Amino acid sequence: MKTTYDIELRIRRYDPDQDRTWVQSYRVEAGRIMRFVDLFRKINDEQDATLTWGSSCEHGQCGSCSVRVNGKPLLACELLVENAVASFKTTTFFIEPLPVAKVIRDLVIDTDQAYARVDQVKPYIITPKQPTAQNGAHQISPDELERYVDATRCINCFSCAAACISDHSTFLGPNAMLAAIVRVMDPREGEKRQRLDTIYNENGVYRCHSSQACTFVCPKGIDVAHFMAMAKQGAITVG
CATH class of the missing domain: 3.10.20.30 (Beta-grasp domain)
Incomplete structure (x- = not known):
């Protein structure tokens, strides 16, 4: 060796x-x-x-x-x-x-400049939703939880954004879209409409060219392209 x-x-x-x-x-x-x-x-x-x-x-x-x-x-x-x-x-x-x-x-x-795109989607809980369970927990099915947790592993290293072939002047980028999708799937988030408006606006997910380059380079093994495709199909959880 x-x-x-x-x-x-x-x-x-x-x-x-x-x-x-x-x-x-x-x-x-x-x-x-x-x-x-x-x-x-x-x-x-x-x-x-x-x-x-x-x-x-x-x-x-x-x-x-x-x-x-x-x-x-x-x-x-x-x-x-x-x-x-x-x-x-x-x-x-x-x-x-x-x-x-x-x-x-x-x-x-300049990471502040890079994060500006992520900041636009408000990657935090806007309106906390009241828990539905008597024990104060938010309920989510095992399948939804598995899918949701996978999406949350993004560390915003911007590898996917660097590999993305879409026009960066018109597309917020795959990691920004993933941050928005995560909050739509989050059972704690009460503000879904604002999230969906961000995902489907003129700089949103439909600007994605589906090259799957984001998935190929993700160091955390997240199938980012899969979440983009789910959003395009309207298949993300909205509560």
Whole structure:
């Protein structure tokens, strides 16, 4: 078993002070189970302290380390060197920021700008619904619960939005639509009409081209395209 790899990372850089963009190459001797965030940190420590990238939890739960690797949106904290070599069949990787918001520096994007689309759908409970059960619980069938919980695993890493082929100027995006669909399915939400208006407005789910790219790249394994299709068919739970 190969234990180390000679990896070349070709990283798209951006310096806001000079408004300059370029691609810089780094060669790294990498262990097979090193993650790409480990490679970025190794570059910072040994070659270039100015390389800027994002991370927080580094356990695949916050989405802040999302980047595009050879064109595919991925979480850098989950991508192991040996898996990347096997998947892409190369030891050279082109790394760039997600194209869903303005680049602040190198691999870091303006997350406030990216989240603005999600904020439009109000991804929180607008009007709490009174529980129907005597014990104060909200009732939901096992099948509905399984479907609902699957949708809630979205971490808003924006990988799906980066892979989406629909026009971003007219479509709120798959993760924003999923956030709205989740609240329609949520038995605690009393405001369904506003949710449905958001899903079916001119920037809503009908702008989806059904390419299924969102499902293909989702790091949490959510079948995002399935929820888009359900919404198009009017098959989401509305209480």
